[in-house]
Structure formats: C-alpha cells, structure tokens
Amino acid sequence: MRMIACVSRPSGGSLSLLGLDPVADGPRIRARLGVVPQEDTLDDELTVAENLYIYGRYFGLRRPEIRERSARLLEFAQLTEKLDDRVSALSGGMKRRLTIARSLINEPEILLLDEPTTGLDPQARHVLWDRLFRLKQDGVTLVLTTHYMDEAEQLCDRIAVMDQGRFVAEGSPRELIEAHSTREVLELRFAPGEQEAAADKLGGIAERLEVLPDRVLLYADDGERALAAAHGRAVSPITSLVRRATLEDVFLTLTGRSLVE
Incomplete structure (x- = not known):
C-alpha cells in the first residue's frame, strides 16, 4: 500500500499507476490519490470543517472550492450537522467517515483504504460499506486491505x-x-470431547472434513444430503447448520487456522 501511495520505493517487480511511474511521477500520482490510513490522523482540537479546509489547502484548492466540496462530502458522510463540532467529540464511526470524506477532498481517481472498518460496531460498518459502495458506483477505484471476509x-x-x-x-x-x-x-x-469419535463415523460423506475443538465441518455441495447421511450413521450432534460457503472458508483453507503474527 505504501508503494501504491508513492511513499515507499518499489522493492521489486514493476508498478504503474494511472499510466505513470511512481518513482519518477510521485507528486503527480499523489495528487490523484486518496488515502484512508488504518489509524485516523484527524486534528482532534479542530472542527470538522477545519479538518477538511486544511486538507484541501494541501492540494492547493481555493477557499470557495473547499467550501463547496466540503458541503458535498459532509452530506455524503452523513456529518453535515457536525460541521462546527470538534473532532474530539465525535464517535469512532463518525471519525472514520470524516477520514474518508477528507480523503475525497481532491476528488481522487483511486482511493486506498487500510482496514477501513476495524474497531467499528456493526451499524457503523454497514454505514461505511454503503458510502464506499456509492463511491464505486461513481467510478472511483477502491484498493483496500481488510481482515473481514464479509467486507471483502x-x-x-x-x-x-x-x-x-x-x-x-x-x-x-x-x-x-x-x-x-x-x-x-x-x-x-x-x-466437548465427542467430535473426534463423530468424525470417525463421518468419513466419505463430504468432499472434505475438518475437526475443530467445538465442532466438525463437512464441506459438500449439498449440505442437507450430507446431514441426512450423518444421521444415517447414527451421528447425533447437539446442533447442525447448513450454510453456503464464504470467503472466510476460502481464507482459512488457503492460510490455515493457526495464528500468525
């Protein structure tokens, strides 16, 4: 992400952004990028409006242009009524939306987001997802990192x-x-302690079987048929759930379940 943002030199391979070389054309590329860092870097003692104004000046925007864009962005971020509030008084979700609004002040063609919803409650996450989806519809390219597979x-x-x-x-x-x-x-x-014995009875029912400390997972194209087959082998779980496969299943299959720092 730092290489794409033109703040670190490429360590290998090749990289082209907007048809430009990030080593030779860093300032030209950065002028067309928006960046949402993992940690909010807002000025807490300034107001919402002042944060947007200062950031707009970094890009050489004139005061009337910043005022017009700020009004649009605050409406987009659902923060219009917080215009004159200090950032320190905002909730975590509001700060995150303000950080995204600030990153859009230069009307970027590419928006880089580093784990944009980490630490937010479910309601705030879904509001942010809605804002980001609208940006996609407006033609902004989003490049994001996330540990939330449902977000991806x-x-x-x-x-x-x-x-x-x-x-x-x-x-x-x-x-x-x-x-x-x-x-x-x-x-x-x-x-507790029964899943291993149950797994011995379930062999061959599904394409793949995984034994976890609290449950057994059976990967099958027809989960209901696999459940019926399990009952046919006198396997009686406390609870059973058939669900569609998700990206989280893919991620854990590819990277494993052990914790890697």
Missing part, C-alpha cells in the same frame, strides 16, 4: 488472498469460492 465479499470485485506477504490466490469472490471450497458447509456441534 461485499465491496470487492477482485480479491487477492495474502499469506506471509505473498499472494496465494486471486479472483472474484465467486471464483475464489468455486475454486477453493464447496458450495455449502455443514457445521455439526458436539459435546
């Missing part, structure tokens, strides 16, 4: 799964699920 599935047309700093898979959400998972997943929960 909602927002992204093309996804690269990374593990240990390398791409391990790439494609649309549908392509990744079709290539690396079954259509459905059957989750069977058992009492």
Whole structure:
C-alpha cells in the first residue's frame, strides 16, 4: 500500500499507476490519490470543517472550492450537522467517515483504504460499506486491505488472498469460492470431547472434513444430503447448520487456522 501511495520505493517487480511511474511521477500520482490510513490522523482540537479546509489547502484548492466540496462530502458522510463540532467529540464511526470524506477532498481517481472498518460496531460498518459502495458506483477505484471476509465479499470485485506477504490466490469472490471450497458447509456441534469419535463415523460423506475443538465441518455441495447421511450413521450432534460457503472458508483453507503474527 505504501508503494501504491508513492511513499515507499518499489522493492521489486514493476508498478504503474494511472499510466505513470511512481518513482519518477510521485507528486503527480499523489495528487490523484486518496488515502484512508488504518489509524485516523484527524486534528482532534479542530472542527470538522477545519479538518477538511486544511486538507484541501494541501492540494492547493481555493477557499470557495473547499467550501463547496466540503458541503458535498459532509452530506455524503452523513456529518453535515457536525460541521462546527470538534473532532474530539465525535464517535469512532463518525471519525472514520470524516477520514474518508477528507480523503475525497481532491476528488481522487483511486482511493486506498487500510482496514477501513476495524474497531467499528456493526451499524457503523454497514454505514461505511454503503458510502464506499456509492463511491464505486461513481467510478472511483477502491484498493483496500481488510481482515473481514464479509467486507471483502461485499465491496470487492477482485480479491487477492495474502499469506506471509505473498499472494496465494486471486479472483472474484465467486471464483475464489468455486475454486477453493464447496458450495455449502455443514457445521455439526458436539459435546466437548465427542467430535473426534463423530468424525470417525463421518468419513466419505463430504468432499472434505475438518475437526475443530467445538465442532466438525463437512464441506459438500449439498449440505442437507450430507446431514441426512450423518444421521444415517447414527451421528447425533447437539446442533447442525447448513450454510453456503464464504470467503472466510476460502481464507482459512488457503492460510490455515493457526495464528500468525
């Protein structure tokens, strides 16, 4: 992300942005980019309007132009009524929306977002998703990093799964699920210590079987048929759930379940 933002030199390979070389044309590229960092870098002691004004001046915008764009962006971010409030008084979700509004003051063609909804409650996340989806519809290219697979599935047309700093898979959400998972997943929960014995009885029912500390996962194209087969083998879970496969299943299949710092 730092290389795309033209703040770090490419460490290998080749990189072209908007038809320009980031090493030779960094200032020209940065003028056409918007950046939403992982941590908000707003000026807490200034008002919402002042934060947008100062950022607009970084791009050489004149006061009337900043005022007009700020009004539009605050309406977009649902912050119009907070125009004269200090940033320190805003909630986490409001600050995140203001950071995105600020990144759009120069009307960028590409918007870089580093984990844009980390730490937000579900309501704030969905509001942000709606704002970002509207940007996509307006023709802005979004490049984002996220650990939320539902976020990637909602927002992204093309996804690269990374593990240990390398791409391990790439494609649309549908392509990744079709290539690396079954259509459905059957989750069977058992009492503590019973899942291993149950797994021994479930062999061959599904394309793939995974034993976890609290449940057994069966990857199958027809989850209901797999559940009926499990009952036919006298397997009686506490609860059962048939769900469609998700990008999270793909991510865990490709990168494993162990925690990597």
